[in-house]
Amino acid sequence: MSKEILKMTNIIKTYPMGDEDHVVLKGIDLIVNEGEFLSVLGPSGSGKSTLMNILGCLDTPTSGEYILHNKNISNQNQKELARIRSKEIGFIFQSFHLLPRLSARENVELPLIYAKFSKSERKNIAEEMLVKVGLEDKMNHRPNQLSGGQQQRVAIARALSTNPTILLADEPTGSLDQSTGKQVMNLFTELNQEGHTIIMITHDSTIAKYANRIVNLLDGMLTEGDVADA
Amino acid sequence: MLRETIKMSWQNIVNNKMRSFLTILGIVIGVAAVIALITIIQGVIDELNQQFLDIGTGKVNVQAYGTPLKRGLNNSDIERLAEIENVAGVSPNLSFSSTAVKDENVLEDITVDGKNEVYFRTTKELVSRGRNLNILDMDSKNKVAIVDGELVENLFFGIDPLGETIIVDGTTFIIVGVLKKDLHDDMIAMVSAGDSNGKVIIPYTTAMTMAGLGNITSVDITVKDTNYMSQVIDEIELVLNQAFNFKDDSFFILDLDSLVDAMEKMQSMMTSMLTGIAAISLLVGGIGIMNMMLVSVTERTSEIGLRKALGAEPKSIQSQFLIESIFLSLLGGIIGVILGLTLSYVVSNAIGMPFRLHLGAIALGLNFSAIIGIVFGWAPARKASLLNPIDALRSV
Ligand SMILES: Nc1ncnc2c1ncn2[C@@H]1O[C@H](COP(=O)(O)OP(=O)(O)OP(=O)(O)O)[C@@H](O)[C@H]1O
Ligand SMILES: [Mg+2]
Numbered sequence: 088m089s090k091e092i093l094k095m096t097n098i099i100k101t102y103p104m105g106d107e108d109h110v111v112l113k114g115i116d117l118i119v120n121e122g123e124f125l126s127v128l129g130p131s132g133s134g135k136s137t138l139m140n141i142l143g144c145l146d147t148p149t150s151g152e153y154i155l156h157n158k159n160i161s162n163q164n165q166k167e168l169a170r171i172r173s174k175e176i177g178f179i180f181q182s183f184h185l186l187p188r189l190s191a192r193e194n195v196e197l198p199l200i201y202a203k204f205s206k207s208e209r210k211n212i213a214e215e216m217l218v219k220v221g222l223e224d225k226m227n228h229r230p231n232q233l234s235g236g237q238q239q240r241v242a243i244a245r246a247l248s249t250n251p252t253i254l255l256a257d258e259p260t261g262s263l264d265q266s267t268g269k270q271v272m273n274l275f276t277e278l279n280q281e282g283h284t285i286i287m288i289t290h291d292s293t294i295a296k297y298a299n300r301i302v303n304l305l306d307g308m309l310t311e312g313d314v315a316d317a
Numbered sequence: 318m319l320r321e322t323i324k325m326s327w328q329n330i331v332n333n334k335m336r337s338f339l340t341i342l343g344i345v346i347g348v349a350a351v352i353a354l355i356t357i358i359q360g361v362i363d364e365l366n367q368q369f370l371d372i373g374t375g376k377v378n379v380q381a382y383g384t385p386l387k388r389g390l391n392n393s394d395i396e397r398l399a400e401i402e403n404v405a406g407v408s409p410n411l412s413f414s415s416t417a418v419k420d421e422n423v424l425e426d427i428t429v430d431g432k433n434e435v436y437f438r439t440t441k442e443l444v445s446r447g448r449n450l451n452i453l454d455m456d457s458k459n460k461v462a463i464v465d466g467e468l469v470e471n472l473f474f475g476i477d478p479l480g481e482t483i484i485v486d487g488t489t490f491i492i493v494g495v496l497k498k499d500l501h502d503d504m505i506a507m508v509s510a511g512d513s514n515g516k517v518i519i520p521y522t523t524a525m526t527m528a529g530l531g532n533i534t535s536v537d538i539t540v541k542d543t544n545y546m547s548q549v550i551d552e553i554e555l556v557l558n559q560a561f562n563f564k565d566d567s568f569f570i571l572d573l574d575s576l577v578d579a580m581e582k583m584q585s586m587m588t589s590m591l592t593g594i595a596a597i598s599l600l601v602g603g604i605g606i607m608n609m610m611l612v613s614v615t616e617r618t619s620e621i622g623l624r625k626a627l628g629a630e631p632k633s634i635q636s637q638f639l640i641e642s643i644f645l646s647l648l649g650g651i652i653g654v655i656l657g658l659t660l661s662y663v664v665s666n667a668i669g670m671p672f673r674l675h676l677g678a679i680a681l682g683l684n685f686s687a688i689i690g691i692v693f694g695w696a697p698a699r700k701a702s703l704l705n706p707i708d709a710l711r712s713v
Binding site: 146202 | 321
């Protein structure tokens, strides 16, 4: 019996467009359990990033209810959202988003600073995470001294550092070649097997297959998919 | 958290060395100019005040040119001046330059000052050894002299001058006292501080006879209570007008207290002018900082978005940028203070004035620059803190 970690009920997101509102998410219902590896698969413009922003507490829905880790996210202010992100979410982006002036270790330490870990704790955790993603010999390298795949692994270490409730990845292999992408996906599988809950957003069905559950996003509507079909 | 924020801010300044330097240049120049000007002006004024203090306030100098019919003040005029209420004493100034002879040694260009007993009473710690001139010396036109250290050095070569004789202007004097070194002895000497090889003070009555003078053209009047200065000056004016039949330009009254007042006024005027200049230059510097911070926020939009996604609260983004701007302007302030002090040190030395450190000016410079950092960093920092993380992350 697995535990329910997030629940979206009738989430609607609209953007004002001239006189009318442009409805991007048209009533999303979604439940994710602890330990799941979920892919959200959808074509460009279907609203994947919009959904991810709400899932990641970067944005709030126009209407509907979003419960994350027993907490209602729908109507929180920026400060509260920042605290929730710090505790609950580990982001992995398509373009890595590492700070170029910082070393790999310092990049991994960033979320720990905002989660108010002490200096020595930060150092220990960052090193542990970099070892976990196989970069024990690249701790002091800057992003421009690392390959794309290595950079994405630094980003994964960073996402893992605060031990968040969910890992949220938006097209994590979008900037990588096939074999490097495959390595990253294997890392995801490993992390999931260790118990991490992962939500991955992608338009690529071969990547989506690494998950153990797929939902299809089409024109702002979510339908349950089948891993075997994808 | 604060330490990390400070470290991040510092890193960013170091990463943009050239730009940071150009940005703080305005503040550097502003602070340096203010520090240098305050230090130099204050030094000049301190120096002048010190000279005035040496002479002693509460003195009025009267230059009595007189009229073609009557040159200078006679004894009864001086007595009338001395009888004015609140006047402690009247001391004539009579000075000429001459030659002193001791045995075979001749010393040219010495100053001979004729003074009375009042002079010694109203001038603090004048004679270091020997005695002052007294009223008996005046009345009997005694041929006694007080010499200064320079004359002793130039003429006595280690011999104790007390009790020795010296020939001044052809007249033999007995030395009864030695002056302290480095004494600004009266206002006139200060204004016309010519180079002389030494000084001899003799009874003014003796001096008048030697110079063939009947009247005195310059006296110092000491006032008992400076609160009555203006009344005393009015009385002096009355006495002099009567003495010279109300003739224009027959006399001139110079009182030290009003000079000091005028100088204080000048100082406060200078200070407010400086404050104005400082305010303008710091405003310009502040705008420079604000500009750099706004550029920096725009450049780092995606970094701000990322930090927010990773859990940074708006508050910590704001403090990061605010600290960075305070850092920048404080750095400018520190460099400005160092530059300003160096400048004023060099200038002080060049014009031969003692260099004094003005902690007030330094504190002012540093405080001002910190405030500039806060005031002009506020808006950019606020802007950064309000950035929407979604928009910020997209802008890559
Ligand atoms: N801030 C916004 N204002 C107005 N419209 C928006 C905004 N953000 C997204 N949209 C619109 O919402 C729709 C979905 O956008 P979204 O970025 O979620 O798509 P996506 O599925 O992530 O596409 P892609 O695969 O290309 O990244 C698009 O039509 C887009 O124009
Ligand atoms: Mg997208």
